Amino acid sequence: MRILVVDDESIQRDMLKGFLEKQGYHVVAAENGKTALNRFLEQPFQLVLLDHLMPDLTGDEVLAEMKKINPLLRAIMITAYSSVDTAVKVMKLGADDFLEKPVDLFLLLEKIQMIEQCVIVKKEASDVTEVIDQSELPIRIIGEGVAMQEVLSLASRIAPTPWNVLIRGETGTGKELIARLIHLLSPRKDGPFIVINCGAIPENLFESELFGHEKGAFTGAATSRKGRFELAQNGTIFLDEIGELPLPLQPKLLRTLQERCVNRVGSEKDIQVDTRVLAATNRDLDLMTTKGLFREDLYYRLKVLEIELPPLSKRKEDIPSLVEFFLDRCGLSPISFDADAMATLVKYPFPGNVRELEHLIQRIVTLVRGSVIRNKDLPAEIRYHKATEPGVLADRLESVEREMLLSALEKNDWVQTKASELLGISERVLRYKMKKFNIQKG
Ligand SMILES: Nc1ncnc2c1ncn2[C@@H]1O[C@H](COP(=O)(O)OP(=O)(O)OP(=O)(O)O)[C@@H](O)[C@H]1O
Numbered sequence: 209m210r211i212l213v214v215d216d217e218s219i220q221r222d223m224l225k226g227f228l229e230k231q232g233y234h235v236v237a238a239e240n241g242k243t244a245l246n247r248f249l250e251q252p253f254q255l256v257l258l259d260h261l262m263p264d265l266t267g268d269e270v271l272a273e274m275k276k277i278n279p280l281l282r283a284i285m286i287t288a289y290s291s292v293d294t295a296v297k298v299m300k301l302g303a304d305d306f307l308e309k310p311v312d313l314f315l316l317l318e319k320i321q322m323i324e325q326c327v328i329v330k331k332e333a334s335d336v337t338e339v340i341d342q343s344e345l346p347i348r349i350i351g352e353g354v355a356m357q358e359v360l361s362l363a364s365r366i367a368p369t370p371w372n373v374l375i376r377g378e379t380g381t382g383k384e385l386i387a388r389l390i391h392l393l394s395p396r397k398d399g400p401f402i403v404i405n406c407g408a409i410p411e412n413l414f415e416s417e418l419f420g421h422e423k424g425a426f427t428g429a430a431t432s433r434k435g436r437f438e439l440a441q442n443g444t445i446f447l448d449e450i451g452e453l454p455l456p457l458q459p460k461l462l463r464t465l466q467e468r469c470v471n472r473v474g475s476e477k478d479i480q481v482d483t484r485v486l487a488a489t490n491r492d493l494d495l496m497t498t499k500g501l502f503r504e505d506l507y508y509r510l511k512v513l514e515i516e517l518p519p520l521s522k523r524k525e526d527i528p529s530l531v532e533f534f535l536d537r538c539g540l541s542p543i544s545f546d547a548d549a550m551a552t553l554v555k556y557p558f559p560g561n562v563r564e565l566e567h568l569i570q571r572i573v574t575l576v577r578g579s580v581i582r583n584k585d586l587p588a589e590i591r592y593h594k595a596t597e598p599g600v601l602a603d604r605l606e607s608v609e610r611e612m613l614l615s616a617l618e619k620n621d622w623v624q625t626k627a628s629e630l631l632g633i634s635e636r637v638l639r640y641k642m643k644k645f646n647i648q649k650g
């Protein structure tokens with residue numbers, strides 16, 4: 209569980225943080241209400257421990273603001289003296305409990321553990337019930353298989369929160385579609401959804417694209433212009449292919465994420481922006497950060513929440529409904545695949561994922577005569593596709609050998625004489641190979 213501790217007294221704050229960290233919780237401390245709200249906007253917390261009396265904002269004010277952002281947040285208020293008045297007020301505001309100063313740490317731990325139990329039970333319940341009603345949405349996402357259902361359920365739980373999301377997945381897996389879905393299911397749905405493809409903008413124009421520029425800021429800047437962050441005010445900005453963001457610009461993006469403001473090129477003035485940031489990548493950002501190609505601090509800011517889109521080859525169960533969907537979308541008259549042709553499609557690994565499938569259907573529909581698509585109508589690369597993905601030959605051969613041994617043994621109830629006969633090898637060789645591949649019964 210992630211806990212935010214808010215207290216203006218440093219001794220009390222450090223004591224609580226130290227104690228809770230020892231208990232294995234992830235704890236962030238804030239010294240006043242404003243900092244607490246900033247931390248809260250940056251990353252999710254399930255529980256907040258709030259000092260009731262602080263110089264800037266009171267505990268109740270902070271809690272009320274936080275509850276607006278995350279109504280499911282749990283809170284324990286810490287008050288200087290017990291008064292029924294405060295207790296009632298605090299509970300009304302949605303605190304689950306309160307404690308008196310000096311804090312009895314064991315009582316605190318007990319209360320936290322109780323809250324934790326409730327949070328877990330609720331989360332499990334919501335995991336099961338979350339289904340998105342797509343009928344009201346202007347986009348359609350196909351995916352009845354378990355893998356995509358999990359993605360959709362995660363997206364629907366992530367959508368209402370204010371946190372940055374990093375969407376990962378191979379090319380063509382539907383990252384942009386999921387980003388749109390998150391925007392449409394969020395409280396910002398009536399605001400703009402602004403896309404910026406970090407891979408498609410020349411490096412020298414990047415800063416002005418993102419943050420805007422003032423008139424005369426550089427040669428060619430005849431008028432002042434808003435950047436994409438400003439255009440996404442009260443909405444969502446989608447930073448596509450974030451792995452392509454040039455290193456020199458990364459600190460500027462980081463600053464915008466931290467301070468929620470931008471400077472146009474050619475101006476020192478801070479412009480506040482209220483924008484939800486979604487980013488996507490098909491690159492290995494972990495590896496890029498270790499190689500120094502992507503800033504680690506920016507990476508952590510972007511991936512407060514993460515969604516991973518599985519490649520189409522790992523969710524082949526969705527292929528038939530995707531085919532039907534794309535046929536419907538581009539077909540003038542009803543067209544369908546016969547069973548053999550569909551089987552061929554399902555076997556193909558689709559390295560370009562859903563986008564490749566979509567283009568393939570468009571191509572076939574344009575060329576086909578008649579209303580039924582058969583194997584012969586499929587392009588040769590799909591019909592004659594063989595499992596020839598590159599890899600070390602010896603590894604591939606060993607894995608084939610291992611599978612053959614296993615299946616011969618299983619077919620013969622692990623009687624080695626029979627299995628070796630079937631395989632055409634001696635029993636001694638079979639035993640040697642079983643040892644080599646670590647094959648054991650059960
Ligand atoms: N589950 C899905 N249901 C329906 N259409 C989909 C689905 N997934 C992807 N598509 C379609 O496939 C195409 C590619 O999707 P999208 O652009 O979202 O992928 P991407 O992951 O952003 O790709 P890239 O990495 O190349 O930018 C789009 O036309 C999109 O509408």
Ligand SMILES: [Mg+2]
Nearest residue numbers: 383384448488
């Ligand atoms: Mg994309």
